[in-house]
Amino acid sequence: MTQLPSSPVLKPSPRVATHADIPALSKLWQDTGLYRPYNPPEWDVRFALSSGEATLFVWEDNSDNIVGSVMAGHDGHRGWIYYLAVSPIAQKTGLGRTLMDIGEGWLRDQGVWRMQLMVRSENVATQDFYRHLGYRALDVTVMQKDIATPPAER
Numbered sequence: 001m002t003q004l005p006s007s008p009v010l011k012p013s014p015r016v017a018t019h020a021d022i023p024a025l026s027k028l029w030q031d032t033g034l035y036r037p038y039n040p041p042e043w044d045v046r047f048a049l050s051s052g053e054a055t056l057f058v059w060e061d062n063s064d065n066i067v068g069s070v071m072a073g074h075d076g077h078r079g080w081i082y083y084l085a086v087s088p089i090a091q092k093t094g095l096g097r098t099l100m101d102i103g104e105g106w107l108r109d110q111g112v113w114r115m116q117l118m119v120r121s122e123n124v125a126t127q128d129f130y131r132h133l134g135y136r137a138l139d140v141t142v143m144q145k146d147i148a149t150p151p152a153e154r
Ligand SMILES: CC(C)(COP(=O)(O)OP(=O)(O)OC[C@H]1O[C@@H](n2cnc3c(N)ncnc32)[C@H](O)[C@@H]1OP(=O)(O)O)[C@@H](O)C(=O)NCCC(=O)NCCS
Pocket: 032, 033, 034, 083, 084, 085, 086, 087, 090, 091, 092, 093, 094, 095, 096, 097, 098, 118, 119, 120, 123, 125, 126, 128, 129, 132, 133
């Protein structure tokens, strides 16, 4: 009979990521479908950690494996969440909700009162997750333009 993997035992609290976490974060974001070759994790992590307006939390299991992440930042107007990820082995245990609480709490402490996030149209399951957490979809078109050489091409 196939043995299903059990959920890992987690550390009691998250910590702010460091540059040393980049390989583990890359793997987590690959495992959860968030990795995009045009957004090198190394660059995204370094940029977030060097900014006073952003942070990146990681949650580890008792063996020091990163099983969750959330990046939070604000633009002086709205708060944004990026890279919310829970390792498949740790999903459906409440960690995603807890990471969102942590991101929201950090932003609240920065003076942010309204949160936004972007989720791909095809990522329907995650849209349902966010709705469950009280987020509503907006009827807006997000527009984008490169104003400098993208990190992946430097
Ligand atoms: C989205 C994700 C972070 C959720 O993490 P998770 O740890 O499995 O979620 P939780 O166990 O904390 O669930 C919290 C609540 O949401 C509910 N929920 C979880 N997934 C859901 C879904 N797909 N649809 C509706 N509700 C959902 C849970 O039942 C739980 O409800 P409760 O707290 O009222 O009992 C995780 O599935 C993931 O990493 N997905 C891949 C990466 C991704 O798409 N990230 C977002 C990019 S925008």
